[in-house]
Amino acid sequence: MRKTSVGSLILLAGLTGLYGCGQSSVEEYISAARQYQEANDIDAAIIEYKNAVQLDPAAPLPRFELGKLYLEKGNYAGAEKELNRAMELGHPASKVLPHLTVAYQYTGAENALTAVDHNAQGMTAVEKVKVGFYKVEALIKLDKEDEAKSLIAELTKLDTSSVYQGLLQSMQHILDEDYETALANTLSLQAQSPGNKDVLLQLARLHLTQGQKAEATDVYLHYVEQFPEDINTKFSLAALLIEQRQLEEADPLVTELLKLGSDNGILNQFKGIIEASKSNYELALTHLERAIQNGRNEPAVRLLAGHSAYQLEDFPAASRHLSMIAAKLPDNHPGLRMLADSLLQQGLSGDATDVLNRLEGEMQADAALFSKAGFELLREGNVEDARKMVERSSELSSSAEDLARLGMLQLSLNDVDGIVNLEAAAEKAPESELTQKTLLAAYVSTDQLDKAKALATEWTSKDATAINPWLALVDIAIKENNLEEAERALAKAAEISSEDIRVNLSRARIHVQQENLEQAKAELNKALDNEPANVAALSFLFAIEKELGTENEALKKVAAVLEDDADNIPLRLLLARMQFSLDEIDNTLTTLKPLQKQEDLPKLYWQLRGQSLLKSNQIPAALEHFEQWNKTSPLNKSAILGLLLIYDAQNKYDEGIDVLSPFLQSRSDRQLSVIKAYFHAMLRQITEARQIIEPLPENVKAVPFVRGIQARIALQEGKGESAVDDALAAYNALPNAKNLILVIASYEATNQHEQGFSVLKKHVDNNPNDVRANMLYAERLIGKDAKEAQKAYENILTVTPDNFVVLNNLAYLYLEDNKLDRAEELSREAVELRPDNADAVDTLAQVLIKLEQPDEALALYDRVIDKNTRNEEVYLNYVELLFQQGRSELAERKLSEREFKRRDAKERQQALKQQYL
Secondary structure, three states, X not given: OOOOOHHHXXXXXXXXXXXXXOOOOHHHHHHHHHHHHHOOOHHHHHHHHHHHHHHOOOOHHHHHHHHHHHHHHOOHHHHHHHHHHHHHOOOOHHXXXXXXXXXXXXXXXXXXXXXXXXXXOOOOHHHHHHHHHHHHHHHHHOOOHHHHHHHHHHHOOOOOOOHHHHHHHHHHHHHOOOHHHHHHHHHHHHHHOOOOHHHXXXXXXXXXXXXXXXXXXXXXXXXXXXXXXOHHHHHHHHHHHHHOOOHHHHHHHHXXXXXXXXXXXXXXXXXXXXXXXXXXXXXXXXXXXXXXXXXXXXXXXXXXHHHHHHHOOOHHHHHHHHHHHHHHOOOOOHHHHHHHHHHHHOOOHHHHHHHHOOOOOOOOHHHHHXXXXXXXXXXXXXXXXXXXXHHHHHHHOOOHHHHHHHHHHHHHXXXXXXXXXXXXXXXXXXXXXXXXXXXXXXXXXXXXXXXXXXXXXXXXXXXXXXXXXXXXXXXXXHHOOOHHHHHHHHHHHHHHOOOOHHHHHHHHHHHHHOOOHHHHHHHHHHHHHHOOOOHHHHHHHHHHHHHHOOHHHHHHHHHHHHHHOOOOHHHHHHHHHHHHHOOOHHHHHHHHHHHOOOOOOOHHHHHHHHHHHHHOOOHHHHHHHHHHHHHHOOOOHXXXXXXXXXXXXXXXXXXXXXXXXXXXXXXXXXXXXXXXXXXXXXXXXXXXXXXXXXXXXXXXXXXXXXXXXXXXXXXXXXXXXXXXXXXXXXXXXXXXXXXXXXXXXXXXXXXXXXXXXXXXXXXXXXXXXXXXXXXXXXXHHHOOOHHHHHHHHHHHHHHOOOOHHHHHHHHHHHHHOOOHHHHHHHHHHHHHXXXXXXHHHHHHHHHHXXXXXXXXXXXXHHHHOOOOOOOHHHHHHHHHHHHHOOOHXXXXXXXXXXXXXXXXXHHHHHHHHHHHO
């Protein structure tokens, strides 16, 4: 047959499609496929063989050829399928098996390999040895070493010089664990057949067995050059290169393999290692997190992911990854330092403290970490743990910077040892202006004025251009009320820098000391002409204006400056603080509103807005605010206290405990523990409350709030007598409604009703707008003095006109007093508020009956009364009206279907039966 060019074949195929020529035969498809193979167009050849198979599925030859091409392309599963089918359809086993065994090897079909007939008729000795070699490998993988040895003995008797004969001999040495001989033998085979894939693979494995990783790597590199389609070996080579830190060589291999499987966990781990080594931390983190998502959750991967995130200053991601493995890291591991710093950067000082406790503090950097943790803990109000961090930092601090930082932290904790460390820092670094300034301020604040004066004077002699020591001398002189000395020091400061606003502030302080407020005001205004947004000067000016009674002038000035500098957060917070101090709550909230959507807001914003919302009685908004603050800073005590205040007012004690529990698990706080005991007591969880209260020191138990908790515990335990004194102590310290009820309950538990009523009356007299107390007072008057009860309820309505309980109770009192018009008015308002409330409907119905409007009364009853109505008296009122209105059958049924429990209800049931039945 004359050869046809590839271009001619394509043209012929196109023409056939266009003009609908007759279908090609199997032989024509095979012929076309072989011509494509000769032109090295394997993909086109595969298509032609597939066409042949589709035309005649029972033809073995095209399947055989297709299987061989699949093998060449690395489609081992497809090759296995087609070669098996070809042999089933009659293609000679001697032709198929040498190829099929290769496919089995790559698909891991060891069991199928062991079943192959290596003595199939028609196979040459060379083919038998090759097929047998693959069969031996499969037997070894299946731990059938005896069968493998037997087969090796059989195959090595064959007369052939095939390289597979030598491979089998090496395999025998491997089984005998004689790896050196096996390696030497395989090296000679490589010289005989340098490009044989099975020789190269066996040689690489033997090098690895001997720990010769570099040699194994070279063999794998040579193999991959010869057989680039072998993905599995490329994978092994990449792993070997990564293990040997040959990351640059591994990179192209890993990149290529990732294109075939972008979600492969191991490959993404490799890529993450490579990119991290190049400091491409963002890309490294992306790949490492993808590796974790796809099953690579090992500590090494988490550690590298945490390290990459830390380098990117993505502290939430760093702490997320590192916290997952922190328990598995040995103490003092660098990963713990990264985790501690990441937590501190997020303000999670409590969690950071737990991690820092595992550091032995051997590194100089640990001193800074401990100090940073101390400042964060102190900022959150956790003084106890802050002191522990001071102790750890003090053990390590030796540099001037560390000593200065430690000293400032100690002073923040009112620890005078801070001055000692500041003195040491100043001695080590006399050139440090910050250290000198901090030490000077510490001397002044602790009234060590002689030392302060000496330090400042020495500083002025060393540095004639330094303004700070002269300003300090001004403050010292003012403290000593030596205003002439203050003026002289201020003059020196002004010589150095007359435009420094601190000179103006110091001069204003001198004027205030001289009680010349107007001159102080003028001096501050002069300073603000140069620096309109200076928060210190504006704050000082407001204090003076407030003293002069002209605080609105300062407010207007700050508001005007803020209008020109709306993004100045300290200035906005200053204005809000000034407005809040003047009780301008609406203005405070308006000023703070632009900050609501910003992140990383200071504590002052959260406190001001929360207190303003509470003061303006915007409870839902306040609750949302404190919940958001708590979510942003879960260990911020002020945020938790704000939440607890609202939960207490709303009687949501379970929610309060849910907030308190995680906080108290991470740190100890006596105040919050006591509040938790209070919440447990309010929920009648006496055991839990007592467990908190009993271990407290006696001086803490004597605190009125704690005595209130003890009174509640005593009442629940039936010890009313021991509750009275504690309840009174709590009430006298804080005379609110809850403590008032506690006192009344304590008196009534001991049958001292008059004493309880006396306390209640006195409270109402002193707190006429206390609705809850007035309601208690009115309820108790019902049995004592109905007229006074009416007056009390009428007073409550002036404060809360929509109070359902008051409306209903007062309507009932007027009904009893036969004041039907007022009774009807009030009861209709109550029913309008709660139309399905049976008690309110009953009150109105009884009024209507007295007003001779029984039909409307019955209609009201019909709408709300059923057999499940809890109030038995109300139910019987309904039944009696049914009888009165002539609906005896329904009334009788209603009477019989209900089982009454109260004695008076049972007696009335019998009376109705006798009267109407």
